[in-house]
Amino acid sequence: MSQDNNKGNADPLSELLEALKQGSLGDIRHLLADLHPADIAHLLEGTPLDQRLVTWELVQAPIRGEVLLEVSEGVRDDLIEAMDSHAVVDAVRQLDTDEIADLLPDLPDEVVAEILFTLDREDRQRLDTVLSYPEDTAGGLMNLDMVTVRDSVSLEVVLRYLRRRGDLPESTDKIFIVDWNNRLVGSLQLTTLLGSDVKKRVHDVMNQDVVSFQSMTPDRDVAAAFERYNLITAPVVDVENRILGRITVDDVVDVIREHGDQAVLARAGLSVDDDIFASVSESTRNRALWLGVNLITAFIASWVIGHFETTLSKMVALAVLMPIVASMGGNAGTQTLTLTIRGLALGTITGANAPKVIKKELMIGGLNGIIWALVVALVATFWFDDILLGVIIAVAMILNMITAALAGVLLPIMLNRLGIDPALAGTVALTTITDVIGFLSFLGLAAVFLV
Amino acid sequence: MSQDNNKGNADPLSELLEALKQGSLGDIRHLLADLHPADIAHLLEGTPLDQRLVTWELVQAPIRGEVLLEVSEGVRDDLIEAMDSHAVVDAVRQLDTDEIADLLPDLPDEVVAEILFTLDREDRQRLDTVLSYPEDTAGGLMNLDMVTVRDSVSLEVVLRYLRRRGDLPESTDKIFIVDWNNRLVGSLQLTTLLGSDVKKRVHDVMNQDVVSFQSMTPDRDVAAAFERYNLITAPVVDVENRILGRITVDDVVDVIREHGDQAVLARAGLSVDDDIFASVSESTRNRALWLGVNLITAFIASWVIGHFETTLSKMVALAVLMPIVASMGGNAGTQTLTLTIRGLALGTITGANAPKVIKKELMIGGLNGIIWALVVALVATFWFDDILLGVIIAVAMILNMITAALAGVLLPIMLNRLGIDPALAGTVALTTITDVIGFLSFLGLAAVFLV
Numbered sequence: 001m002s003q004d005n006n007k008g009n010a011d012p013l014s015e016l017l018e019a020l021k022q023g024s025l026g027d028i029r030h031l032l033a034d035l036h037p038a039d040i041a042h043l044l045e046g047t048p049l050d051q052r053l054v055t056w057e058l059v060q061a062p063i064r065g066e067v068l069l070e071v072s073e074g075v076r077d078d079l080i081e082a083m084d085s086h087a088v089v090d091a092v093r094q095l096d097t098d099e100i101a102d103l104l105p106d107l108p109d110e111v112v113a114e115i116l117f118t119l120d121r122e123d124r125q126r127l128d129t130v131l132s133y134p135e136d137t138a139g140g141l142m143n144l145d146m147v148t149v150r151d152s153v154s155l156e157v158v159l160r161y162l163r164r165r166g167d168l169p170e171s172t173d174k175i176f177i178v179d180w181n182n183r184l185v186g187s188l189q190l191t192t193l194l195g196s197d198v199k200k201r202v203h204d205v206m207n208q209d210v211v212s213f214q215s216m217t218p219d220r221d222v223a224a225a226f227e228r229y230n231l232i233t234a235p236v237v238d239v240e241n242r243i244l245g246r247i248t249v250d251d252v253v254d255v256i257r258e259h260g261d262q263a264v265l266a267r268a269g270l271s272v273d274d275d276i277f278a279s280v281s282e283s284t285r286n287r288a289l290w291l292g293v294n295l296i297t298a299f300i301a302s303w304v305i306g307h308f309e310t311t312l313s314k315m316v317a318l319a320v321l322m323p324i325v326a327s328m329g330g331n332a333g334t335q336t337l338t339l340t341i342r343g344l345a346l347g348t349i350t351g352a353n354a355p356k357v358i359k360k361e362l363m364i365g366g367l368n369g370i371i372w373a374l375v376v377a378l379v380a381t382f383w384f385d386d387i388l389l390g391v392i393i394a395v396a397m398i399l400n401m402i403t404a405a406l407a408g409v410l411l412p413i414m415l416n417r418l419g420i421d422p423a424l425a426g427t428v429a430l431t432t433i434t435d436v437i438g439f440l441s442f443l444g445l446a447a448v449f450l451v
Numbered sequence: 452m453s454q455d456n457n458k459g460n461a462d463p464l465s466e467l468l469e470a471l472k473q474g475s476l477g478d479i480r481h482l483l484a485d486l487h488p489a490d491i492a493h494l495l496e497g498t499p500l501d502q503r504l505v506t507w508e509l510v511q512a513p514i515r516g517e518v519l520l521e522v523s524e525g526v527r528d529d530l531i532e533a534m535d536s537h538a539v540v541d542a543v544r545q546l547d548t549d550e551i552a553d554l555l556p557d558l559p560d561e562v563v564a565e566i567l568f569t570l571d572r573e574d575r576q577r578l579d580t581v582l583s584y585p586e587d588t589a590g591g592l593m594n595l596d597m598v599t600v601r602d603s604v605s606l607e608v609v610l611r612y613l614r615r616r617g618d619l620p621e622s623t624d625k626i627f628i629v630d631w632n633n634r635l636v637g638s639l640q641l642t643t644l645l646g647s648d649v650k651k652r653v654h655d656v657m658n659q660d661v662v663s664f665q666s667m668t669p670d671r672d673v674a675a676a677f678e679r680y681n682l683i684t685a686p687v688v689d690v691e692n693r694i695l696g697r698i699t700v701d702d703v704v705d706v707i708r709e710h711g712d713q714a715v716l717a718r719a720g721l722s723v724d725d726d727i728f729a730s731v732s733e734s735t736r737n738r739a740l741w742l743g744v745n746l747i748t749a750f751i752a753s754w755v756i757g758h759f760e761t762t763l764s765k766m767v768a769l770a771v772l773m774p775i776v777a778s779m780g781g782n783a784g785t786q787t788l789t790l791t792i793r794g795l796a797l798g799t800i801t802g803a804n805a806p807k808v809i810k811k812e813l814m815i816g817g818l819n820g821i822i823w824a825l826v827v828a829l830v831a832t833f834w835f836d837d838i839l840l841g842v843i844i845a846v847a848m849i850l851n852m853i854t855a856a857l858a859g860v861l862l863p864i865m866l867n868r869l870g871i872d873p874a875l876a877g878t879v880a881l882t883t884i885t886d887v888i889g890f891l892s893f894l895g896l897a898a899v900f901l902v
């Protein structure tokens with residue numbers, strides 16, 4: 001399974017779309033049979049809605065559960081909607097308890113009831129445990145499959161125990177060492193276990209400085225710790241340091257990817273679950289809200305301009321130039337906003353250094369304001385043969401770019417404190433401010449000094 | 452080292468900034484002594500430039516190399532600039548060859564020469580190997596530390612070999628199985644090794660279906676494969692399938708984070724290396740270029756408006772309303788652009804399904820255009836008591852939102868083909884188009900039918 005980008009072969013998505021066009025179901029079945037569930041999920045993501053359901057019919061029953069687990073939420077909803085509840089139960093039942101827990105919120109009630117009915121008591125309890133934590137916490141990320149041993153035994157005993165156990169949980173890089181109360185006291189890397197004298201005791205070779213997480217730690221912090229300390233697995237503990245489960249790096253990779261995607265999409269009022277092939281009506285509805293919010297800000301800008309109708313009627317050049325002031329403020333502010341949101345997310349901007357950041361951004365805003373104001377003033381002066389007009393647009397631009405810098409830093413800090421996602425609300429609020437100040441300063445100064 | 456978000460304790464960054472303010476170097480030294488190099492790197496990222504250099508002086512020499520490795524490029528340049536070349540050589544010399552290779556491009560020439568001089572022949576060869584691949588390829592990501600065994604031996608022999616070797620490379624989850632020509636034939640999970648009968652031969656328990664990468668595979672594709680198949684390590688091979696090195700998930704996590712950050716920052720004309728505490732002059736310069744590019748687009752919009760001076764002078768209401776048409780087009784277009792760029796990056800949009808995406812986006816653009824055009828028409832009609840004005844702004848808005856949808860899909864596809872990053876250039880190009888079409892359609896229709 002070499003990932004060698006062989007340009008000679010068509011990629012599986014093109015192959016699938018071609019086969020769908022030809023209606024050759026045999027070819028599709030053949031193509032799907034060789035693929036990993038994650039690859040099938042990827043194909044489904046890239047297939048338009050109607051053809052997606054045809055393809056889904058051809059996915060073999062035993063791996064349907066795993067495919068459902070891998071697709072994005074928007075696509076998952078479509079697939080589940082197209083299946084009868086019996087088929088959904090069959091698909092989900094093949095999965096581990098932790099995986100079932102991930103799917104459960106997306107399933108119809110009668111399916112959930114039927115799945116709970118088919119589980120034995122132990123599995124139902126495990127499911128309850130996993131479901132008791134919110135999805136975006138360490139508890140929600142963890143799985144319950146792990147190996148723990150006591151610190152008093154010898155490595156030889158550990159090796160014998162592992163061999164008797166047979167298969168170790170996926171992604172196991174270390175086993176967790178606990179005391180008699182199931183409290184975490186250390187970890188033993190498999191590499192250490194394999195490289196040490198088997199006569200030694202666990203206590204002598206284990207690592208006592210384990211990065212662990214409380215069950216309610218936000219997934220963002222879990223991801224940051226995995227990144228920073230290069231972790232592959234880490235234990236989740238309760239307040240008394242008793243071990244509850246473990247988090248594996250593959251789930252953390254998904255969190256990092258999802259947060260990155262969210263950050264990009266939120267700036268356009270979109271969500272991670274927006275499927276590129278969702279129905280037109282659904283997509284129109286999802287996007288309409290954001291456009292509506294933006295229409296309000298556009299009306300606010302128009303309302304400001306409306307106050308200067310007399311000024312504008314006396315000098316139309318103002319109408320020609322006014323978008324420049326607003327747009328430069330918007331762009332400069334977006335730069336500051338983007339860096340500030342990122343600094344807050346990475347934890348490099350805190351209350352203690354925020355004043356320095358504000359000061360620095362104000363200076364950058366001022367400097368870039370001066371540089372570009374000079375250029376604009378020059379062009380405006382020659383275009384309309386009016387020096388005063390040039391001076392006024394320059395002053396308005398500098399004012400707006402300083403305001404933009406201030407808003408770019410303060411808005412995300414404030415929104416963060418209020419618990420509002422600055423990536424989503426920040427852009428709209430910033431544009432409103434830079435539009436209003438841009439039009440107000442330019443037309444206002446013109447009204448006083450020019451007309 | 453529990454990540455338990457204990458609000459009672461101040462976070463290390465606040466503690467450091469407080470100690471810096473107090474000038475209590477002893478406290479800082481004490482704080483730094485307990486921290487992981489990655490944590491120190493994080494503190495340095497959050498410290499304003501002058502105080503950052505004071506803090507850096509207090510970081511203990513033996514871990515300076517690792518800290519340099521963990522900080523972002525912008526911060527790294529500042530730190531290296533502040534050190535004399537002797538200190539840089541000392542810091543870098545503590546690192547592994549692969550790590551040295553990552554730093555080398557950022558080091559002054561005389562330091563590079565001195566480091567090469569201090570390495571023995573074998574290490575210099577290893578360094579050459581790693582440096583021969585571009586940073587953003589599988590070869591550039593790989594490290595050379597790995598364990599390989601032949602498939603004919605028994606597990607008992609492998610266990611003995613590992614024990615004799617003592618310490619295994621970090622993040623080893625599997626060892627690679629090679630033939631006599633060092634060609635990859637399989638992999639053996641440590642968990643399998645630990646759970647199987649030691650009398651068995653490697654060939655009988657190894658996994659023959661290993662995900663491997665060619666040395667020139669782009670890092671983006673490596674990251675996608677790690678995500679999709681939940682990999683922890685994967686081998687890099689040459690065209691003859693001989694094993695060159697291995698990639699570990701911690702490096703892939705960095706790639707994913709960096710690509711995510713790039714996607715967000717590029718939309719504001721910023722780069723990952725922009726340090727929130729870089730000097731004002733440096734930041735002003737970095738951001739000025741983007742603002743300059745945006746100024747050109749703003750002038751293009753003004754130039755379009757300029758053609759309608761007579762129309763505007765006859766009816767100032769047009770100047771009041773005209774930003775609405777441009778802004779709604781810009782926002783609708785950004786939504787399409789964002790989804791398309793993401794679809795291209797994830798590989799869910801290809802040549803084969805692009806026509807469907809275009810058709811769908813045009814329909815959404817048209818529908819949302821109609822919905823919001825009606826709202827705007829209503830407001831405009833009552834505001835200026837002019838039904839014809841309402842009809843004209845509605846038609847202009849629908850035209851602009853359909854254009855925006857078309858541009859939102861086609862621009863990134865075209866830019867991608869031309870090898871230009873659509874995240875960077877797409878936004879500017881799109882805004883230009885939606886501004887021009889917005890002003891042109893509204894003022895143009897008004898010129899013909901209204902004035």
